[in-house]
Amino acid sequence: MTGTLYGLGLGPGDPELLTLKAHRLISGAQVIAYPTPDTGESFARSIAAAFIPDTAREIPIVIPMRSERFPAQEVYDSAAEEIAAALEQGQDVVVLCEGDPFLYGSFMYLYARLAERFPTEVVPGVSSLGAVTAAAGRPLIARDEVLTVLPATLPEAELEAQVRKSNAVAIMKIGRHLTKVRDLLEGLGLAERAVFVSHASLPEQNVRPLREAPETAPYFSMIILPGRDAHV
Structure with missing residues (x-):
C-alpha cells in the first residue's frame, strides 16, 4: 500500500481561513512539502506553521526568486522524486499551497508527475x-x-x-x-x-x-x- 498525496489549499494567508479539512490533514501529517524561495521563509509554511506536528518530516521545494529563467522542470522533477519515495514507503504526503492548488498553483506540476502513480486528493482553499x-x-x-x-x-x-x-x-x-x-x-x-x-x-x-x-x-x-x- 502506498501513501496518499494531498494538494492542500491554505487560503490567502490568514490561518483562520484554513478549511477544517486542511487543518485536520496538516495536524496529522507524516510528511509535509511546500514551496520556498531560495532566500527568506516559505509563505505557505508560515500560514500552516502553528499546526505542523513536531514529528512531521518536511520537504522544502526551493524555487529561485529571480527574474531570469531557472530550471523549473528540474526543481519539480527533484521534488516529485523525493515525494514519491515517501509515498512508496506508505507515508501520506501533504503539499502546502497558497490560495487554491489549481488556481495558478504550483501543485499542478507535482500533480502532473505523481497523480497517475499514487492516490491523490486535491483539497481546495479560499482563493x-x-x-x-x-x-x-x-x-x-x-x-x-x-x-x-x-x-x-x-x-x-x-x-x-x-x-x-x-x-x-x-x-x-x-x-x-x-x-x-x-x-x-x-x-x-x-x-x-x-x-x-x-x-x-x-x-x-x-x-x-x-x-x-x-x-x-x-x-x-x-x-x-x-x-x-x-x-x-
Missing part, C-alpha cells in the same frame, strides 16, 4: 480572488457579467485586448508589472473603477484606489476592475 474582493468591500460581478482573470505578466498588447473586451477583470501577479497595468488602465479610462489590494487577509493588508497605489507592489497583490452592475 485570493475571494480574499481580495472581501478586503476591498467591493462585489466583483453581478447578473450576467463575465469575469476575466488575467496575469499581469502578459505582454501589454495582449493584456489591453483582454481588458477591452471584458465586463469585469481581476489582474493577478502584479509585482513589478504595476506601472504597466496602471498606465494601461489609465489609458483606457478605467482607472477610476480599479482597486489595488496587496496581502489580502494579512495584518499588512493594503487596500486603496488604483490611483493611490504605491509605486512598487509585492507579487501577492491584485488589481480588480468590478463590473458596472456590481455595486453596493
Whole structure:
C-alpha cells in the first residue's frame, strides 16, 4: 500500500481561513512539502506553521526568486522524486499551497508527475480572488457579467485586448508589472473603477484606489476592475 498525496489549499494567508479539512490533514501529517524561495521563509509554511506536528518530516521545494529563467522542470522533477519515495514507503504526503492548488498553483506540476502513480486528493482553499474582493468591500460581478482573470505578466498588447473586451477583470501577479497595468488602465479610462489590494487577509493588508497605489507592489497583490452592475 502506498501513501496518499494531498494538494492542500491554505487560503490567502490568514490561518483562520484554513478549511477544517486542511487543518485536520496538516495536524496529522507524516510528511509535509511546500514551496520556498531560495532566500527568506516559505509563505505557505508560515500560514500552516502553528499546526505542523513536531514529528512531521518536511520537504522544502526551493524555487529561485529571480527574474531570469531557472530550471523549473528540474526543481519539480527533484521534488516529485523525493515525494514519491515517501509515498512508496506508505507515508501520506501533504503539499502546502497558497490560495487554491489549481488556481495558478504550483501543485499542478507535482500533480502532473505523481497523480497517475499514487492516490491523490486535491483539497481546495479560499482563493485570493475571494480574499481580495472581501478586503476591498467591493462585489466583483453581478447578473450576467463575465469575469476575466488575467496575469499581469502578459505582454501589454495582449493584456489591453483582454481588458477591452471584458465586463469585469481581476489582474493577478502584479509585482513589478504595476506601472504597466496602471498606465494601461489609465489609458483606457478605467482607472477610476480599479482597486489595488496587496496581502489580502494579512495584518499588512493594503487596500486603496488604483490611483493611490504605491509605486512598487509585492507579487501577492491584485488589481480588480468590478463590473458596472456590481455595486453596493
